[in-house]
Amino acid sequence: MEPLPFIRALTPCDACAVRKNSLCGRVSADLQKELARISHPRTYRIGETVLAEMEATSFVGIVASGVLRMQKTLEDGRQQLVGLLFRSDFFGRVFAGLSDYAIEAASDVTLCCYERRAFERLTERFPQLEHQLMLSTLDELDAARNWMLLLGCQTIPERIANFLLMLCRRSGADEWTAGANLSIHVPIGRRDMASYLGTTGETISRVIHEMSRKGIIKIRNAQDFDILNKRQLVRMSGRDDLSIPPPVAFRPTRASSF
Amino acid sequence: MEPLPFIRALTPCDACAVRKNSLCGRVSADLQKELARISHPRTYRIGETVLAEMEATSFVGIVASGVLRMQKTLEDGRQQLVGLLFRSDFFGRVFAGLSDYAIEAASDVTLCCYERRAFERLTERFPQLEHQLMLSTLDELDAARNWMLLLGCQTIPERIANFLLMLCRRSGADEWTAGANLSIHVPIGRRDMASYLGTTGETISRVIHEMSRKGIIKIRNAQDFDILNKRQLVRMSGRDDLSIPPPVAFRPTRASSF
DNA sequence: CGCTCGGTTGAGACGGTTCAAGACGTGTGG
DNA sequence: CCACACGTCTTGAACCGTCTCAACCGAGCG
Numbered sequence: 001m002e003p004l005p006f007i008r009a010l011t012p013c014d015a016c017a018v019r020k021n022s023l024c025g026r027v028s029a030d031l032q033k034e035l036a037r038i039s040h041p042r043t044y045r046i047g048e049t050v051l052a053e054m055e056a057t058s059f060v061g062i063v064a065s066g067v068l069r070m071q072k073t074l075e076d077g078r079q080q081l082v083g084l085l086f087r088s089d090f091f092g093r094v095f096a097g098l099s100d101y102a103i104e105a106a107s108d109v110t111l112c113c114y115e116r117r118a119f120e121r122l123t124e125r126f127p128q129l130e131h132q133l134m135l136s137t138l139d140e141l142d143a144a145r146n147w148m149l150l151l152g153c154q155t156i157p158e159r160i161a162n163f164l165l166m167l168c169r170r171s172g173a174d175e176w177t178a179g180a181n182l183s184i185h186v187p188i189g190r191r192d193m194a195s196y197l198g199t200t201g202e203t204i205s206r207v208i209h210e211m212s213r214k215g216i217i218k219i220r221n222a223q224d225f226d227i228l229n230k231r232q233l234v235r236m237s238g239r240d241d242l243s244i245p246p247p248v249a250f251r252p253t254r255a256s257s258f
Numbered sequence: 259m260e261p262l263p264f265i266r267a268l269t270p271c272d273a274c275a276v277r278k279n280s281l282c283g284r285v286s287a288d289l290q291k292e293l294a295r296i297s298h299p300r301t302y303r304i305g306e307t308v309l310a311e312m313e314a315t316s317f318v319g320i321v322a323s324g325v326l327r328m329q330k331t332l333e334d335g336r337q338q339l340v341g342l343l344f345r346s347d348f349f350g351r352v353f354a355g356l357s358d359y360a361i362e363a364a365s366d367v368t369l370c371c372y373e374r375r376a377f378e379r380l381t382e383r384f385p386q387l388e389h390q391l392m393l394s395t396l397d398e399l400d401a402a403r404n405w406m407l408l409l410g411c412q413t414i415p416e417r418i419a420n421f422l423l424m425l426c427r428r429s430g431a432d433e434w435t436a437g438a439n440l441s442i443h444v445p446i447g448r449r450d451m452a453s454y455l456g457t458t459g460e461t462i463s464r465v466i467h468e469m470s471r472k473g474i475i476k477i478r479n480a481q482d483f484d485i486l487n488k489r490q491l492v493r494m495s496g497r498d499d500l501s502i503p504p505p506v507a508f509r510p511t512r513a514s515s516f
Numbered sequence: 517c518g519c520t521c522g523g524t525t526g527a528g529a530c531g532g533t534t535c536a537a538g539a540c541g542t543g544t545g546g
Numbered sequence: 547c548c549a550c551a552c553g554t555c556t557t558g559a560a561c562c563g564t565c566t567c568a569a570c571c572g573a574g575c576g
Contacts, residue, residue, distance in 0.1 A: 072407045074496055080410040082403040095393060100400055127385035134392050135353060141395060142358060144402035145340040149330045151409035152338040152456035156532070190555065198410035203532060205556050222540095222555060238332055414564070448523060458565060463524050480523060517576100524571070531564085539556070546549080 013039065018064050018112070022088040023132050031126045038118045044105040051092065053102040059113045060092025066109030067187040070101045071195065081196035083144070084188070086170050090136055094120060106188050151198045154238055159197045160207050161237035164217070164225070182227040183220075190222070211236075271297065276322050276370070280346040281390050289384045296376045302363040309350065311360040317371045318350025324367030325445040328359045329453065339454035341402070342446070344428050348394055352378060364446045409456045412496055417455045418465050419495035422475070422483070440485040441478075448480070469494075 013036040019025035024035050041064070044050055051057060053073060068085040082101055085091050093099035094116065114122075123130040150159050167184050186193065190201040197204070212219045216233050218226040227233060234240065271294040277283035282293050299322070302308055309315060311331060326343040340359055343349050351357035352374065372380075381388040408417050425442050444451065448459040455462070470477050474491050476484040485491060492498065 070403075072403065074407070074411065075498060076496070078411045080407040082406050093396070095396060101403060123389075127388065130385065130388055130392060131381075134388060134395065137392065137395050137399060138351070138353060141399050141402060144399060144406060145328075145330065145359060148340050148402060148405055148409060149332070149338040151406060152453075153332065153336045195410075200533060201555075202534085202557085206532095209556080238334070240333060459523075460525085460566085461564060464564095467524080519574105519576085521574090522572095524569105526569085527567090529564105529566075532561105533563090534561075535559090537556105537558080540554085542552090542554100544549100544551085546547105 012036070013112075016064070016112070018062065018088045022062050023090050023136060024062060024112075026132050027126070027128050031122070031129060034122060034126070035114070038114050038122070039112050040114075042111045042113050044109050044111070046105055046107050048105045050103040050105060050109075050111070051099055053100065054098055055102075056097055057093050057099045057116050060090070060094055060116050060119055061111050061113035063087050063089050063091060064110040064112050067106040068109060068111075069104055069106040069188065069192060069196075071104065072101045079195055080198070081192055082147075083140070084196070090133070092116065094123075094133065106192060156197070156199050156203055157207050157210075157236060158238040159199070160204065160211075161233050162239070163193070163197060164227070165233065165237055168227070182230065184217075184225045184227065186223045186225070270294065271370075274322070274370070276320065276346045280320050281348050281394060282320060282370075284390050285384070285386050289380070289387060292380055292384075293372070296372050296380070297370050298372075300369045300371050302367050302369070304363055304365050306363045308361040308363060308367075308369070309357055311358065312356050314355055315351050315357045315374050318348070318352055318374050318377055319369050319371035321345050321347050321349060322368040322370050325364040326367060326369075327362050327364040327446065327450060327454075329362065330359045337453055338456070339450055340405075341398070342454070344445075348391070350374065352381075352391065364450060414455070414457050414461055415465050415468075415494060416496040417457070418462065418469075419491050420497070421451070421455055422485070423491065423495055426485070440488065442475075442483045442485065444481045444483070 013019055013024065013032065019032075024032060027035070039061075042050075042061075044066075050068065053071075063085050065087055068089075068091055069081050070083040070085065070091075071079050071081045073079040084106065085103075091103060091111070123133065150162055154162070164184055167186060171185065188196070190204050194201045194204050208217075208219065208225075211217050211233075214232075216227070216229045216236065218228055220226065271277055271282065271290065277290075282290060285293070297319075300308075300319075308326065311329075321343050323345055326347075326349055327339050328341040328343065328349075329337050329339045331337040342364065343361075349361060349369070381391065408420055412420070422442055425444065429443065446454075448462050452459045452462050466475075466477065466483075469475050469491075472490075474485070474487045474494065476486055478484065
């Protein structure tokens, strides 16, 4: 027994908490309806592959809960994590036959998916959709370049400090101003963290515990820390500008750097 | 004495060799006219700053000749080159008040510039313009992630091999298939090269000369090499897929990776 | 001619990796 | 409830790639 037609007047998206911070929430009402109509949920368990490297991108979408990781792999097995996707982030490579990175579930995730071709057709009918996509792509590009800076010329302790601060900002849902959210949950294991930061699990471990010894953080367990001395953490990151919140006025999209 | 009105029927762009590979050449005739109308040339000498980091982006544009470098600088002076822009590449951060990287002339350059706000207004009137911009931004994002892979988990010799192969592909104007264009011109100095690859000038020098000793390349001078053994150069790069030309069918934009 | 600047070369030091062993925590089966 | 095993994290010690510092070289130029 399928839902009665008039039920569809209210889409499941209307109750979706993710929408307000996401691409789908920043477009006109009628476009929201269209998006709701072609959307379908998917769930993946931790470790499962959403889209393999060099696989045809059949769908794109938005992260409803959990964390996705984008990663690239070299022939000899070395791999680099090129991005993490949190709740309300858009994922998937539009306008291309195949993505050159894999997308995997870094935790259990629920995704709101759109068949890629259908989504692309919507961008043709609704330029505002393409515009929103453009804005978030530009943000991703800024983030990628920031990460190049990190990988190219920062020491491992600096990278880790930046990573922790980035997690703060992303998870803290933008109330970065005050001394709030001083607890960090690292949604990925040491292996992924190492891959993201261009180092090894061993080194991560050493640096984290060194930070704990210096009283910068407190280690609750391997995945959860408290920030005891934010100022010193920022100083350790090697970039003051990170403590400055991004100019939200300019970018309705999302927090910029990282 | 200014040009007579009817002269404007033929825009300077119509004679521009760059147009056919560039963003401005992939849009409709009337949009091309609009672009031509708001375009104005600029020239910079090697080393001059086009747009400073954190400066308001007043204009964007297309590289007509020469090479631009995009770079980010840390408080303590360390800097990372986050991208090179060659002829026909689009430069400048649209839809943002200020760019978070500097754009400088890596050689003498001539640019075809658009006042940023005027350009953005055009994207509103012409969705196709935004679409072309979107495609090239996505390519840039792919390139940035490829570079993250390079910086995050490749050795210096691998990075240098990849860099040389990238130059081959970019300068070789897409006839990468055959054994053609075996000569490389490095358009930047050792310092920039080091910054791009996340290493130092000294190490670059050592590796380059080691490659020469092994008969992989021949050093004509500090900026010009010949590739003597492309197969070994590719093997050295640690990625086979680089020898495969990008699927041009999928992307009318430009060569993808790097 | 001598200055400067970019590139090259050498020697030593250091950061980070590698390899190997140990601790922790968590789930499973007896 | 304990014992066991497995995976992840941690810790230690040796090793190696790359950086640093310094000297040198060569080309371009006033």
